[in-house]
Amino acid sequence: MALPKRRHSKSRRDKRRTHDRLSSPQTTLCPQCNEPKLPHRVCLGCGTYKGKTVLEVKEI
Amino acid sequence: MRHQKAGRKLGRTSSHRKAMFRNMLTSLFEHEKIETTDAKAKELRKIAEKIVTLGKKGDLHSRRQVLRVISDKKIAKNLFDQIAPRYQSRNGGYTRIFKVGRRHGDNAPLSLIELIPEENVQKPKKRASGQQKKIAAASTAPK
Ligand SMILES: [Zn+2]
Numbered sequence: 001m002a003l004p005k006r007r008h009s010k011s012r013r014d015k016r017r018t019h020d021r022l023s024s025p026q027t028t029l030c031p032q033c034n035e036p037k038l039p040h041r042v043c044l045g046c047g048t049y050k051g052k053t054v055l056e057v058k059e060i
Numbered sequence: 061m062r063h064q065k066a067g068r069k070l071g072r073t074s075s076h077r078k079a080m081f082r083n084m085l086t087s088l089f090e091h092e093k094i095e096t097t098d099a100k101a102k103e104l105r106k107i108a109e110k111i112v113t114l115g116k117k118g119d120l121h122s123r124r125q126v127l128r129v130i131s132d133k134k135i136a137k138n139l140f141d142q143i144a145p146r147y148q149s150r151n152g153g154y155t156r157i158f159k160v161g162r163r164h165g166d167n168a169p170l171s172l173i174e175l176i177p178e179e180n181v182q183k184p185k186k187r188a189s190g191q192q193k194k195i196a197a198a199s200t201a202p203k
Contacts, residue, residue, distance in 0.1 A: 042160045042172070054158050054172060 068103050081107055082129055089143065090135050093174030101157050101171035112154040112175075115144030146178045 027036040035045035042048070047055035070077060084104050087094050089111070096104070111129060114122040118140050130136045147154050158172045 038161070040159055042158050044161055049158050055160060 067106075068099055070099060070103065082131075085111060086130050086132055086135055088173065088175065089130060089139050090132075092143075092177070093172055095160065095170060095172050097163075098157075098159065098169040098171045101173040104173060105155050105157065108155050108173075108175075109152060111139070112144055112147060113152075115139045116147060118144065143175060146181050147176075150176075150181060 026039060028039050029035070030037045030043040030045055030048070031051065032043065032048045033046040035043060037043040037045065042054045044055075047053055070080075072080065080100075081104060084094065084096065084100065085108060088104065088108055107129075111126060114126050123136070123140065126136050126139065127133070130139070154176055156174055156176055158174075160170050160172050162168065163170050
């Protein structure tokens with residue numbers, strides 16, 4: 001059976017993993033409050049979608 | 061193959077699913093809007109639209125058909141008297157779904173499903189004029 005000949009160093013392992021990073025989610029700016037929001041989602045900053053109020057936002 | 065396999069089971073038996081959607085429909089027609097998961101909202105939309113169509117008919121048979129699903133007579137009556145009449149100018153599209161983010165705890169995507177409010181019912185007119193524009197554009201484009 002095929003077996004690894006040498007143990008891979010931490011450096012090699014980590015270099016392989018440089019491509020494993022996650023990308024941050026795509027966001028757009030809310031036309032109402034300019035906060036970043038997810039596309040096709042109600043803005044959680046001001047509770048609007050397409051200029052209409054959909055949700056009441058609770059102040060924390 | 062997934063031929064003829066439309067619809068979601070939502071991890072429930074058919075009786076459980078049926079009971080759940082009856083509860084959800086009752087709540088939707090009572091409160092006009094409810095918050096639920098994306099998947100349940102999309103399934104609920106199909107059933108809710110059919111119930112509104114029955115509401116628009118309003119004859120004895122359709123009343124009995126609605127009462128098979130919505131057992132609360134007050135809510136059923138409100139559907140026939142208040143909700144259905146406002147959609148006379150509309151052929152379908154009585155509900156609207158907004159995606160609102162994710163739930164704490166299980167990270168499930170949440171939606172808000174609502175019956176189109178009275179003041180927004182007139183929207184189809186806009187679409188009709190948009191179609192006319194398209195037709196106008198199509199007739200001028202080939203030349
Ligand atoms: Zn906003």
